[in-house]
Amino acid sequence: MKKLAIALSTALLSAAAFAQAALPSIEGEVRKVDTDAKKITLKHGDIPNLDMSGMTMVFRVKDPALLTQVKPGDKVQFTADKVDGALTVLSIAPVN
Numbered sequence: 001m002k003k004l005a006i007a008l009s010t011a012l013l014s015a016a017a018f019a020q021a022a023l024p025s026i027e028g029e030v031r032k033v034d035t036d037a038k039k040i041t042l043k044h045g046d047i048p049n050l051d052m053s054g055m056t057m058v059f060r061v062k063d064p065a066l067l068t069q070v071k072p073g074d075k076v077q078f079t080a081d082k083v084d085g086a087l088t089v090l091s092i093a094p095v096n
């Protein structure tokens, strides 16, 4: 029973990793960070998985800890997807 649980959680983890990896990395620039509201304003390039072309807009962030890694003016690479109907940043990192 324990073995089955481990096998199952491993399968779930790799499925989650795959879903994350399948999202394209998007170029953007941080305009505003709102830690309290868990939101970030990004000027972004094309987002093929959301069928969106470049614009400046507000995203929700999946994890507020992501907002500690970037600041306004940073050039970033990020992934975004629709989560519970809201456009959400799932990962983000500054580009040097």
Ligand SMILES: [Cu+2]
Residues within 6 Å of the ligand: 044, 052, 053, 054, 055, 056, 057
């Ligand atoms: Cu947009």
